[in-house]
Amino acid sequence: MPKLIRLTRWALAALVFAFPAAAPAQGKPADNTQAERQQTQPYNNAPVWREVRKEGQEYVTTVKGRETGVLVQSAGETWRQIRNGPVTVWGGFAILIVVAVLAGIYFSFGPLKTHDKPTGRLMPRFTQFERWAHWTSAISFCVLAVSGLVMLFGKHVLLPVTGYTLFGWLASLLKNLHNFVGPVFLLSVIVMVPNLVRDNLPKSYDFNWFAKAWAMFARNEHVPSGRFNGGEKAWFWGCVVGLTLLSAVTGLILLFPNFDQTRATMQLTWIFHAISALLFMLVALGHIYVGTIGVEDAYQAMRSGYVDETWAKEHHEYWYNEMKSGARSAAGGAVPAGAPRAERK
């Protein structure tokens, strides 16, 4: 518990130093305590030394550049403790735990299958535009996740296996990939989100989905939902919108050191970037699981854009009903009549 309190204090300290207003103007004498002390005790420099030990003070130096007038910044040590401590340790264990839980679900219950046989009639679920946007974000997300993981854990996990030369080369490549693919991911999400907002608006029956989600996975119970179920909507708003925003804003701050951000800004930003990215990865593991091996034929929707009517009826019944009754056209927009249908398998 004291550790947690200490951590909180660190985080608060980091927050305080993030505000440039806290730093006084360069070279400005803080007070005249030393001048007064000099009158009575000419040799006593205690006020000066008190000043020197203060955090984040900028003094006079001929060397140009950001924060060159700062003598000592202790926040770096705080950042080191947070990064090498909870972020690395808890983040690493969290990923291992989620992988273990998903493996447990897969091997104890197996993939989720439809009760009835496929009809062979296909329904359009995603437009080509939606699929392209999704594939772009999916691939760029994986590149970002792998390169980010290597930068945080590679030293402990990969380096002992590959040795220094290969790891140095790989880390350099992945760091540059991370920096250039990041903006691609952000753009693909910006393109993808407006298209999917309408069908991700929360409905009352989504709560029902959450209540029954476990029964669905464990006992294959039928749970009706709209075009997107409660889990997909939570992923959409929490991760695709929320965490993308957080990790993209922090990522962009870290990406452009040419704007002379202070070290305190970079440290705090890094902490938010790492935590939001780790959370994103944890939930994405679940998203990828249900989109590939976790739910039978879900991957077909991502790949071809079409799903079988049985699949639609059993996984997204309200959407299926809407489509069948003609209350809405094809998913997200136009699929002309007689458009080529994707073949199953």
Place this chain on the structure above:
Amino acid sequence: MARMKFLCDAERCIECNGCVTACKSEHEVPWGVNRRRVVTINDGVPGEKSISVACMHCSDAPCMAVCPVDCFYRTDDGVVLHDKDLCIGCGYCFYACPFGAPQFPQAGAFGLRGKMDKCTFCNGGPEKDRSAEEFQKYGRNRLAEGKLPACAEMCSTKALLGGDGDVIADIYRERVFKRGKGSEVWGWGTAYGPGKPAAAPSPAPKS
């Protein structure tokens, strides 16, 4: 083995920037990179003090701890060095360092910083001692020539001391005793303790 340390006597430093110039000229450091700098407190008012700062070669170096590619190592003399062939220019060492020692040749968009450069205590890098490659990447290896850092050697008032920690501490102790003031050793608490583990050499990464 000696444990190499820097000590700047603020009672003596006159802000001549001779150490900064000595460093630049000795190592032919590229423009924009400042391995050493002089910072002045209370500039122009009573109690003005100047301190020359560079990498302090910490006992428990934060740069070493946060480096994602583990490119730092410590020599038998306690000097903290790094391998530029491994460095990916992420900037983490700069975020962690209390003294602002790590330098980058550029601060480009998309995180393009180039390889980190910092004070080597005039001890080069992992390349062969006094080789052309070592000089080109890290500057001169004066320790291999039996000399001490150029900045401290060049200091006109002998404010900046660099060498065996025990020897320079003795010199400083004698000064403080004689002048009866100015016992503050700036940066030593942060760099060398208290409570920090003693310098254990870590071999240079095999690249």
